[in-house]
Amino acid sequence: MSERTLIVGGRVIDPVSERDEVCDVALLDGEVAEIGSGLSRAGADSVLEAEGCIVCPGLIDPHVHLREPGGEHKETIRSGSLAAVEGGFTTVCCMPNTTPALDSPAVLALVRERGRSAACRVFAVAAATRGRLGESPCDIALLAQEGAVGFSDDGDVIASAGVMRQVLTMVAPTDRAFMQHCQEPTLTSGASMHAGAVSTRLGLGGWARVAEEVIIERDVRLNRDIGCRYHVQHVSSAGSVEIVRRARGEGLPVTCEASPHHLTLTDEACEGFDTNAKMNPPVREWADVEALRAGVADGTITVLATDHAPHAKHEKDTDFESAAFGIVGLETALGLYVEALVASGAVNWGRLIELMTVEPARLCNLEPLGSLRVGGPADVTVIDPEMTWTVGEDDLKGKSANSPFLGRSLTGRAVATIVGGQVRMRRKRVGMAGSTSA
Ligand SMILES: [Zn+2]
Numbered sequence: 438m439s440e441r442t443l444i445v446g447g448r449v450i451d452p453v454s455e456r457d458e459v460c461d462v463a464l465l466d467g468e469v470a471e472i473g474s475g476l477s478r479a480g481a482d483s484v485l486e487a488e489g490c491i492v493c494p495g496l497i498d499p500h501v502h503l504r505e506p507g508g509e510h511k512e513t514i515r516s517g518s519l520a521a522v523e524g525g526f527t528t529v530c531c532m533p534n535t536t537p538a539l540d541s542p543a544v545l546a547l548v549r550e551r552g553r554s555a556a557c558r559v560f561a562v563a564a565a566t567r568g569r570l571g572e573s574p575c576d577i578a579l580l581a582q583e584g585a586v587g588f589s590d591d592g593d594v595i596a597s598a599g600v601m602r603q604v605l606t607m608v609a610p611t612d613r614a615f616m617q618h619c620q621e622p623t624l625t626s627g628a629s630m631h632a633g634a635v636s637t638r639l640g641l642g643g644w645a646r647v648a649e650e651v652i653i654e655r656d657v658r659l660n661r662d663i664g665c666r667y668h669v670q671h672v673s674s675a676g677s678v679e680i681v682r683r684a685r686g687e688g689l690p691v692t693c694e695a696s697p698h699h700l701t702l703t704d705e706a707c708e709g710f711d712t713n714a715k716m717n718p719p720v721r722e723w724a725d726v727e728a729l730r731a732g733v734a735d736g737t738i739t740v741l742a743t744d745h746a747p748h749a750k751h752e753k754d755t756d757f758e759s760a761a762f763g764i765v766g767l768e769t770a771l772g773l774y775v776e777a778l779v780a781s782g783a784v785n786w787g788r789l790i791e792l793m794t795v796e797p798a799r800l801c802n803l804e805p806l807g808s809l810r811v812g813g814p815a816d817v818t819v820i821d822p823e824m825t826w827t828v829g830e831d832d833l834k835g836k837s838a839n840s841p842f843l844g845r846s847l848t849g850r851a852v853a854t855i856v857g858g859q860v861r862m863r864r865k866r867v868g869m870a871g872s873t874s875a
Contacts, residue, residue: 439466440482442858447487447819451494452791453808462492464815467858472811483860485853487819493790494809495527495557495816495856498767499797500591500616500670500694500742503529503559506547507536512747512836514548518555520745520767520835522862525851527557527816529745529767530801533564534592540564540575542583549584556861557854558816560801562587565604565615571595574604581611586801589616591670594652596622598659605656605665614666614692614800617656619677620718624648629758631704631719639710641757644719646674653677657684657691668800669693671744673718675728682737692800694740695729697766697773698841702726706841712753712760713841716746726777733792734783740800741792743770747837765840768833771820772847780848786822815858821866824850 442464449472450457461476462469478484503517512520514531521529531548533539539548539561552559563585567573571590580588588608594617595601608615625644630636632643653669657680660667669681672693684691698716703723706714714720732738746763753760774793778784784792798807805813825848830838854862 440858441465441470441480442483442485442855442860443476443478443481444485444487444492444817444819447490447492449492449809450787450790451809452787453795454810457787462809462817464817464855464858467815469809469811469813469815485819485863489821489823490852491786491820491822493818493820494794494807495854496525496771496793496818497528497797497803497807498526498743498745499530499740499801501529501531501745501767502534502747502763503531504747505535505551506544510749514551514555514559516836517745517747518557518559520765520833521557522854522856523834524767524769525771525818525820525854526767527818527854527856528560528803528806529557530560530562530586532562532589532591534569538564538569540567540569542579545580545583545585557856558806560586560803562589562591562616564588565590565608566595566600569593571597571600574600574607577604577607577611581613585613586803587614587616589618589670591616591618594618594620594622598655601656602659605660605663605667609663609665613802614668616668616670617652618670619649619652621648621651629715630707631721633704633722635704635707639707646676646721649674649718650676650680653680657689661689664690666690666692671696671699671718671742672729672738673699673721673725675725678728678732678737682732685737692740693738694742695733695738696742696744697770697777698764700726700729700777701773702841710757711841712755712757713764713839715757715760715762716764717762730777730781730783733778739792739796741774742797743767747835748839749837753839763839765833765835765837767835769828769840769842769847771851772849773842775822775849776847815855817855818851819853820849821852822849824848824852824866826850
């Protein structure tokens with residue numbers, strides 16, 4: 438049975454078609470049927486009143502850890518997808534550091550199969566080397582054919598320059614991006630946080646900026662004659678932003694992403710040995726936060742990605758050095774980006790949406806996802822830019838609650854998430870006539 442959904446009176450922003458106007462959007466049979474003013478309510482099966490809200494293409498997160506297979510006590514594809522729609526995301530791309538790794542057609546098929554019952558669209562980034570060991574490249578061409586939307590050994594860097602060159606050479610003809618977790622391992626052994634005054638005071642091993650920067654510098658040089666699409670994951674240091682800015686200035690096919698925590702936190706979050714502030718790469722200093730925000734503002738950083746990394750309580754409730762790296766991010770990302778980038782004046786709403794929709798869609802070859810056009814997929818996120826809320830454990834809909842943002846007040850929140858025309862999340866807006874919770 439065909440179902441018609443009408444979204445009424447919101448500010449519709451679609452960077453691809455350069456639309457930014459108050460109007461209505463009608464969805465039918467999984468597609469955008471009409472965009473315009475005063476669309477008829479007759480025949481609509483459901484109506485979402487969106488006055489005061491932003492209506493945009495469904496948000497896309499190109500970097501999440503769904504932990505399945507092998508880490509189902511932390512998250513599953515299904516539970517991670519619930520966290521995604523809670524945060525306004527209609528599409529996520531999961532990383533290959535599972536057990537076994539996403540390095541074969543069989544494991545990609547398993548993710549695709551489990552993804553069918555997910556609340557959002559799920560795509561897989563495949564491992565670049567067998568078992569993510571950094572030694573022998575996977576059958577890259579075959580994995581691309583089997584639906585891999587990118588390649589990465591995320592969680593680990595490809596340390597060997599020789600293997601890196603092979604991988605870049607093999608990924609280049611697939612037109613997928615290679616995504617690097619930039620961490621020179623011999624410079625970070627025993628490290629559990631940013632190397633600086635706080636790590637010295639706490640007596641913890643430090644992870645210096647240069648360990649990220651030398652990998653980016655090396656890869657940009659290696660790739661110069663190969664021309665693979667090269668993507669820096671979760672950039673954390675001011676120096677890294679500078680290297681990427683220079684490479685892009687030369688016209689090289691280099692992109693990079695920033696995560697909510699690197700745009701908002703410093704190493705002081707680790708004070709008191711708070712293991713929920715332990716992530717990899719680590720949060721650094723305010724000058725790095727400012728450089729990242731400036732990198733977003735000037736177009737050096739073109740993609741926002743949460744690096745949603747769930748861990749069970751017992752994996753964080755331990756001493757700082759033993760605790761797992763990573764934090765959940767899907768449910769809190771939007772409000773943190775608004776604080777770091779829109780409220781700070783780095784970018785406007787239109788650009789923020791671009792960074793969270795069509796830019797990640799381009800990175801992972803997902804278009805026409807990432808735009809809102811008649812005839813295109815009915816993936817829509819409705820955002821109340823004024824809604825203020827305080828993050829509580831109940832707001833985290835995935836299996837894990839390892840977040841340093843619990844108790845933090847955020848402004849700007851998704852109030853409806855629609856995937857392929859299906860309303861997968863709808864939140865009550867206080868004082869709004871016609872709004873219901875579902
Ligand atoms: Zn990583």
